[in-house]
Amino acid sequence: MLVLSRQRDETIMIGDEVEITVVDIRGDKVRLGITAPRQVQVHRKEVYEAIKRENTDAVDVRVEDLTAADQQLRTTFRQPRPRRGPLHGT
Amino acid sequence: MLIETSRFGQVDVEGSRILEFPKGLLGFPRHTRYVLLEAERDSYFWWLQSVDAADLAFVVTDPSLFVSTYRVPLRQEQMDEMGMASLDEAQVFVIVNKRGNVLTGNLQGPLVVHVQERRGEQLVLSDRRFTTRVPLMEITPKMQAASA
Numbered sequence: 001m002l003v004l005s006r007q008r009d010e011t012i013m014i015g016d017e018v019e020i021t022v023v024d025i026r027g028d029k030v031r032l033g034i035t036a037p038r039q040v041q042v043h044r045k046e047v048y049e050a051i052k053r054e055n056t057d058a059v060d061v062r063v064e065d066l067t068a069a070d071q072q073l074r075t076t077f078r079q080p081r082p083r084r085g086p087l088h089g090t
Numbered sequence: 091m092l093i094e095t096s097r098f099g100q101v102d103v104e105g106s107r108i109l110e111f112p113k114g115l116l117g118f119p120r121h122t123r124y125v126l127l128e129a130e131r132d133s134y135f136w137w138l139q140s141v142d143a144a145d146l147a148f149v150v151t152d153p154s155l156f157v158s159t160y161r162v163p164l165r166q167e168q169m170d171e172m173g174m175a176s177l178d179e180a181q182v183f184v185i186v187n188k189r190g191n192v193l194t195g196n197l198q199g200p201l202v203v204h205v206q207e208r209r210g211e212q213l214v215l216s217d218r219r220f221t222t223r224v225p226l227m228e229i230t231p232k233m234q235a236a237s238a
Contacts (some may be wrong), residue, residue, distance in 0.1 A: 059183045
């Protein structure tokens with residue numbers, strides 16, 4: 001990891017298109033401003049990791065689990081699943 | 091076109107049904123092409139099946155069926171990037187997981203699909219009200235039928 005020290009209002013460049021600026025420092029908390037091209041996703045790492053982990057776990061759901069769930073939902077909703085447009089057409 | 095799937099065998103789908111996720115999904119950046127498959131007719135769930143990897147598939151559902159307060163905020167630049175002029179052009183899904191007997195939805199990382207363009211993206215929401223494991227429903231064990 002490259003470690004740089006920056007003071008308030010100072011900036012780091014990553015490549016040609018990503019900038020990180022120290023906007024504010026208050027006690028333990030640093031506020032960072034990030035400028036990046038639209039296609040570069042910027043996230044708090046722990047949130048990113050949680051979603052990635054959840055995606056990876058989700059491949060373990062089984063077809064039988066859904067059959068049981070559907071039966072229960074049909075009883076609850078007492079009507080066919082609402083149709084929602086072209087994406088759901090066959 | 092024919093797609094190999096580990097759960098459903100070989101499936102024939104029209105090419106126009108393929109959904110493109112240019113950035114992939116988090117953790118699966120190189121798998122960009124998927125189709126939505128219904129496991130059963132009129133199911134409340136779909137399988138988002140990778141076109142390129144037979145065993146890669148996620149259960150997805152419409153979160154509004156379970157969480158009526160759920161809203162996915164889209165900034166103008168996100169809509170621009172997805173080529174959407176209005177929110178009507180978007181369909182939101184969440185990936186479903188299972189913990190014990192409870193189906194959970196990842197409402198922190200929803201999939202937003204531009205329906206007409208067949209293009210989607212997994213967003214990361216910073217709203218902490220919605221977590222990666224929002225309980226959707228509990229699967230209760232089957233009731234025993236009364237004996238004849």
